[in-house]
Amino acid sequence: xxxxxxxxxxxxxxxxxxxxxLLEAARRAGHxxxxxxxxxxxxxxxxCKLCTVKVDGRFVSACTTLAQAGAxxxxxxxxxxxxxxxxxxxxxxxxxxxxxxxEKSGQCLxxxxxxxxxxxxxxxxxxxPNRPVDASHPEVMLDFNRCILCSLCEQxxxxxxxFTFVMGGRGMRGRRVILNSESGRLAxxxxxxxxxxxxxxxxxxxxxxxxGFAVPYGQRRYDxxxxxxxxxxxxIK
Amino acid sequence: MTEKDIIDxxxxxxxxxxxxxxQILREVQEALGWLSxxxxxxxxxxxxxxxxxxxxxxxxYSFFHLRPRGKYCLLWSDNIIDRMQGSRELMHRLCEKxxxxxxxxxxxxxxxxxxxxxxxMGDQGPALLxxxxxxxxxxxxxxxxxxxxxxxxTPLAExxxxxxxxxxxxxxxxxxxxxxxxxxxLRAALARGAEAQLAxxxxxxxxxxxxxxxxTQRKWQACREAPLKEGQTxxxxxxxDEGEPGTFKDRLLLTRYADLVFEGMTIAAYVLGARKGFLYxxxxxxxxxxxxxxxxxxxxxxxLLGHAILGVADFDFDIEIHLGAxxxxxxxxxxxxxxxxxxxxxxxxxxxxxxxxxxxEQPTIVNNVETFACVTRIxxxxxxxxxxxxxxxxxxxKLFSVSGDVVRPGIYEYPFGTTVAEVLEAAGVAQCVQxxxxxxxxxxxxxxxxxxxxxxxxxxxxxGALMVFDCRRDMFEAARNFAxxxxxxxxxxxxxxxxxxxxxxxxxxxxAAGHGSQYDIQxxxxxxxxMKNASHxxxxxxxxxxxxxxxxxxxxAYERRLMTLDFVPAFDLDAELSQARxxxxxxxxxxxxxxxxx
Numbered sequence: 001x002x003x004x005x006x007x008x009x010x011x012x013x014x015x016x017x018x019x020x021x022l023l024e025a026a027r028r029a030g031h032x033x034x035x036x037x038x039x040x041x042x043x044x045x046x047x048c049k050l051c052t053v054k055v056d057g058r059f060v061s062a063c064t065t066l067a068q069a070g071a072x073x074x075x076x077x078x079x080x081x082x083x084x085x086x087x088x089x090x091x092x093x094x095x096x097x098x099x100x101x102x103e104k105s106g107q108c109l110x111x112x113x114x115x116x117x118x119x120x121x122x123x124x125x126x127x128x129p130n131r132p133v134d135a136s137h138p139e140v141m142l143d144f145n146r147c148i149l150c151s152l153c154e155q156x157x158x159x160x161x162x163f164t165f166v167m168g169g170r171g172m173r174g175r176r177v178i179l180n181s182e183s184g185r186l187a188x189x190x191x192x193x194x195x196x197x198x199x200x201x202x203x204x205x206x207x208x209x210x211x212g213f214a215v216p217y218g219q220r221r222y223d224x225x226x227x228x229x230x231x232x233x234x235x236i237k
Numbered sequence: 238m239t240e241k242d243i244i245d246x247x248x249x250x251x252x253x254x255x256x257x258x259x260q261i262l263r264e265v266q267e268a269l270g271w272l273s274x275x276x277x278x279x280x281x282x283x284x285x286x287x288x289x290x291x292x293x294x295x296x297x298y299s300f301f302h303l304r305p306r307g308k309y310c311l312l313w314s315d316n317i318i319d320r321m322q323g324s325r326e327l328m329h330r331l332c333e334k335x336x337x338x339x340x341x342x343x344x345x346x347x348x349x350x351x352x353x354x355x356x357x358m359g360d361q362g363p364a365l366l367x368x369x370x371x372x373x374x375x376x377x378x379x380x381x382x383x384x385x386x387x388x389x390x391t392p393l394a395e396x397x398x399x400x401x402x403x404x405x406x407x408x409x410x411x412x413x414x415x416x417x418x419x420x421x422x423l424r425a426a427l428a429r430g431a432e433a434q435l436a437x438x439x440x441x442x443x444x445x446x447x448x449x450x451x452x453t454q455r456k457w458q459a460c461r462e463a464p465l466k467e468g469q470t471x472x473x474x475x476x477x478d479e480g481e482p483g484t485f486k487d488r489l490l491l492t493r494y495a496d497l498v499f500e501g502m503t504i505a506a507y508v509l510g511a512r513k514g515f516l517y518x519x520x521x522x523x524x525x526x527x528x529x530x531x532x533x534x535x536x537x538x539x540x541l542l543g544h545a546i547l548g549v550a551d552f553d554f555d556i557e558i559h560l561g562a563x564x565x566x567x568x569x570x571x572x573x574x575x576x577x578x579x580x581x582x583x584x585x586x587x588x589x590x591x592x593x594x595x596x597x598e599q600p601t602i603v604n605n606v607e608t609f610a611c612v613t614r615i616x617x618x619x620x621x622x623x624x625x626x627x628x629x630x631x632x633x634x635k636l637f638s639v640s641g642d643v644v645r646p647g648i649y650e651y652p653f654g655t656t657v658a659e660v661l662e663a664a665g666v667a668q669c670v671q672x673x674x675x676x677x678x679x680x681x682x683x684x685x686x687x688x689x690x691x692x693x694x695x696x697x698x699x700x701g702a703l704m705v706f707d708c709r710r711d712m713f714e715a716a717r718n719f720a721x722x723x724x725x726x727x728x729x730x731x732x733x734x735x736x737x738x739x740x741x742x743x744x745x746x747x748x749a750a751g752h753g754s755q756y757d758i759q760x761x762x763x764x765x766x767x768m769k770n771a772s773h774x775x776x777x778x779x780x781x782x783x784x785x786x787x788x789x790x791x792x793x794a795y796e797r798r799l800m801t802l803d804f805v806p807a808f809d810l811d812a813e814l815s816q817a818r819x820x821x822x823x824x825x826x827x828x829x830x831x832x833x834x835x
Contacts, residue, residue, distance in 0.1 A: 046586050047731050049771045059770040064586045086767050090736035124740055125807055149729070168293025168581060170564065172739045175729030178296065180289035182274045 007071040014067075022062040022073060023051055027235040032228040033075055034084055034113055036091075036202060037150035038063040040235070042159075045151050048091075050084050050113065081117055088114050092122040094172060095129065096145035097203075103212045104204030106220030110148055112227035129173070136187035139209055146204040149175055153206060156197040164191045177205075243268050244276060248283035255284045256597070258294055258579030259562055262301055263520075267369075271302040290580075297581035297728075299353065299563030300369065300520045309348040309387050312366040316355035316482040317718040318640045318704055324363035327380050328352065334384035348387050354565055354722055355482040356521040359640030359704070360406045360647045368393055369523050372400045403524070405489055406647030409663055411634045412618075412626070413610055414489075414650050419496040420541050422616040426504045427547060429616075435461070435508045438612065440620035442632045446607035447476060447568075448676055448700035450631070453612070456602055459592040461509050463600035471511035472601040473502050473554075475609055476573060478519045480565040481677030482722060483702035486636035487606040489648050491518070491525055494610060495532045499556060501609025503541060504616050505602060506554035514556040515596070517573050520563045529558055565726035569774050570603035572728065583730050584774035607636055607701070627653035631693035639664045641705035651692070658688040660703060668707035672791065677702045678719040679779035682712070682786035713794035716787040717745040723780035734777025737768045741781065747807045748798045756804045758788065758795060 006013045009026050016025035021044060023033050036048040044063035051062040054074040062075075074080060091110065099105050134142040153165040154177070164186075168178040181188035191197070198206060217223070221230065238246070247264045251257035261280055266272055272295050281288040295301045302310075313319070313328045328339060332350050337343045340351045358364035361373040370393070379400060386396055407414060426434045439454035460471060475498060479487040490498055502514050518525065533556055536542045546552045559577055561567050567576045571585035574596050595601020604612075611633055615623045624632045631653035637660055640646045644665030651660060657673055670685040675692070676699040683690060683697070690697045706715060724742040729735040741764050747753050765781035772778045788795060811830045818828050 044586075046773065049732050049773070052771045061586075061773075083767055083771055086763070087732050087771065090732055090740065093740075094736045125743070127739070149735075163287030163289050166287065166289035166293045168289070169296040169729065170298070170581070171725065171727045171729045172735045174296060175735065176296075178289045178292050180287055182278045182288065184274075 005069055007067050007069060007073060009073045010075050010077070014073075016067040020067050022053060022055070022060075022065050022067050025067045026062065026073075026075070027232060030232050030236060031075070032232050033062045034117065034228075035063060035231075036109055036113060036148060037152065039152050039155075039200065039202070042152060042155040045155075048148065048150060049087055052080065052083060054080065085117050085119050086123075088117060088119050089121075089123045091148050092119075093124045093126045095147060096126075096131065098145075102146065102204050103207055104146070106215075106217055106223050108204060108222075109202035109227065110146075112222040115222070116227050127172070134179070134186050135209075136185040137191065137193075138187070139193040140186065140191070140198055141207050141209055142186055143205055143207065144177065147177060148203055149177075150202060152200045152202065153177060153197045156200040157191075157195060159196045162190055162195065162197070164189045164195070164197060240269060240276065241279060244279045244283065248280070253284050255286050255579045256577065258284060258286075258291065259298070259576060260559065262291075262295055262298075263560060263562060266301060270308070271305045274303075277303075284579075286579075294579060294581050297564065297583075298520075298561070299725075301562055305342065305346060307342050307347050307349045308390065309393075310366075310368055311348070311350045311383075312353035312356075313351070314354075314356040314358060314362060314364045314366075315352035315718075316359060316722070317715045318359045318483060319355070319362040319364065320714075320718065321641065321706075321710065322362040324365075324375075327363050327375050327377065328365075330377060331380050331384055334381065335387060347390070353521075353563065354480065354726060357479055357485040357488050357519070358403070359483050359485055359638065361404055362640075366521065367396075369520065370401055371403055371521070371524050373403055375400075401524070403488075403492070405493060406645075407489065407493075408639075408645050408647040409649040409651070411650035411652070413497075413607075413614060413634050413636065414494065414648075417494070417497055417613070417617075419500065419536065420539060420547070422500050422613040423503055423507070423541060423547065426507055426616040427549060431508045431510070434504065434616060437620045438508075438615060441611075441615045441623040442620075442630075443608070443611055443615060443623065444631065444694065445605055446611065446635070446700065447605035448481070448680075448698065450694045450698055453604065453608060456592060456604070457505065457508060459590075460600045460602045463593040465600065466598075469599045470513055471506075471509045472596045472599050473505045473509065473511045473514040474570075474573065474577070474596065474601060474603040475502055475514070475516045475606055476568065476570065476603050477522070477606050478517055478561050478565075478568045478573060479522075479606070480519055480568045480726075481679065481700060481702060482719070483638060483640055483674065483677050483704040484700060485638045485640075486648055486701050488522060488525075489636070490606050490610055491522065491529060495529055496536070497610040497613045498606055499532065499536055499609075500541070500616075501604075501612035502556060503546065503554055504612055505604070505609070507546075507552060509600075509602065511602075512553055512555075513596075514554060515577055516556060516558045517567070517577060518558055518560050519567075520561045523560060526558060526560060533558070564728075565722075566728045566774075566776050569776065572774070573603060574601065581728070583728050584776075586773075605700075628691075628693045628695055630695050635692065635699070635701055637692070637699075637701050637703055639703045639705065641703075642666065642668060642670075642707035642710070643705050653693040654691050654695075656689050656691050657683060657697070657703070660692070661688065661705065664705070666705065666707065668709065670705060671708045671710055672706045672712050672715075672787075674704040674706070674715065674783065675702070676700050677704075678722050679775070679782055682716075682783055682790060684790050711794060712787050712791040713745075713748070713798065716783045717742075717749055719783045720745045720780075723776065727776060727780070731771070731773035731777065733768045733771040734773065734780065737764050737772075737777065738780055740764060741768075741784065743807070745784075748795060750807075750809070751798060751800055752805050752807055752809065753795075753799050754804050755799065758799075761788065
């Protein structure tokens, strides 16, 4: 057994501890691997595929793949970033994302990642799906037009012992967040605005009512610095 | 009985177990017609699950309906082979007779007509599911009579029985499809002992028949060595979710040779020390359920299943049949296990693999129907006999489901290594062969010049489907049909497959409509690469195989559709006016825009 517990990421040597994923170890060492459905507080989901890297020639998700000593991992290569840009474009045309009028603009991980990767247009024809807005709850509204199906709301609700949000259905036209009530309305679930799930959405689906635009555009999180810096800074602090 | 009582009876029958959720949902739907919001709530309470989880499962499977589906639900099998047999024309004929549109419930809530993914009747199409019962060999006359029966609201039980007949169509039988005395192979295995039986499987060099060809002995060995936690057992699963378009050989095995399959599972249980087995039967084969249950009972009475099998103390094993509900992705082993646990069939993140963490986290093997049948034959005749058949790396014989432009579609048993030409010669080809789709939609497309290729893991690997296209056919249409199939069957978990399959299907439609350019062909290639490299499971990784193959081998079929070599948008102004024309009942010249696209 080799004592060495490092792997190589784009030529940089990255230390890791046993059981750490590629994404965790890279981030801890100050290297950004793009991601959307991954969140430090929750189990990796591995669905957005933005964190796809190449390990010794094989494509894998960095968020679910354990680091192996001596592995050679490609991350920010032209090939991989090109794939990521296409994945982002697919996400943009799948939903209805109107950044200029979105309350989450400037704090949105999808938008910030698209800027990071230099996505200049949605490229593909939009699908313009018909997705509902749920304003039934007195304090929180849901705008599923912006959902990227990351499942973080499901996991965050579970942390509070709840099943408010559950991923269900099949395929692009079927897969969705299912609310835990017979009416299908948020107001009829046991959701509370103090739940972890109320604050976890990386895009603009779960929004607190009556506090819209409290911070003006231009002064928001990703207006200060790109996601690649902020993501890594958070891991190191 | 009230709805509540009906649901309660079904829940009780299934012990209020969440793992039985698919069976509960199906039976409730069979009794009540659809799964209404209160029904979902009642089921969730009954099994003690959060309501949203029950709805999540119900919404995943094509055969579960969260909206009313009418008294008659007719779903036409929509594989390219069915289409070549005229399924589309028959479906539209039926719709015209009934004054309705495909995919929309009739105004009076009586009837629903639509398409469904291949139902495994490629040798006797056009076929359809009528309230989830298979009907075959449809003709215009039958369709006309069917419309009358529906209008008169005749109960299904009074419809002509011959419509529901499923033929075996065994065209060439070999050592696998031969007579068998139930129990004989199991006795031979017991005489050998578990370890020697496993070694026998190893010596036979048996590889999985589902397509991937993984060595069976290695899978079993890994499962056998996996540690058990307190209260756990090992699990044997037979994958009878035969969903690959063009495949129907498992249907035959389960209809005529179920003993071979169940005995193979029991031998596996003996080798692994497993106590529980499942047959995961695709929902399309619902019509086989009663006969298979009866077969299991017969085997229990013969001491071949249950407690102390064949008098061996401690050899306890039984098999449960779980029906799927219309989801191709459940053919992937970890998705199948999720489905057995009552959840949406979403492939798991691997590792861990099912051999260590499978059904309810227990060590589990999942093998194809035909693989278990081979296991039985190996136990019966020995590894040496088996390994003499076929080729060095692909031992034994293989069942081929042959359909399309052949004179005698059906099942052919040949040793591995047989050429495509030999099989086609037996099946009879009237016209020249343009192409053969081997191993289903996700497989390999061969041209008429490649018929000397051999069907085996050394050359063209296959799960056994051969779809034959003669010179009159349009290979582009085959690829387009498969693109829509994958878009419909993608589970939706990962971005590249969920959205990629839809964009690909839309690009193929754009080409079909005559709006395509070279640019769109490049887009197809780019998306193929992305989906192959970034998708979560085999579905997305292989979804573009037929497009890559047909682009490489039948490029003129694409190019003759291109308008120009420049980019053309998919948006067609004149087509956008079609709704307005329909509403105003106009179709005159002034109601059309004549653009460059016509």
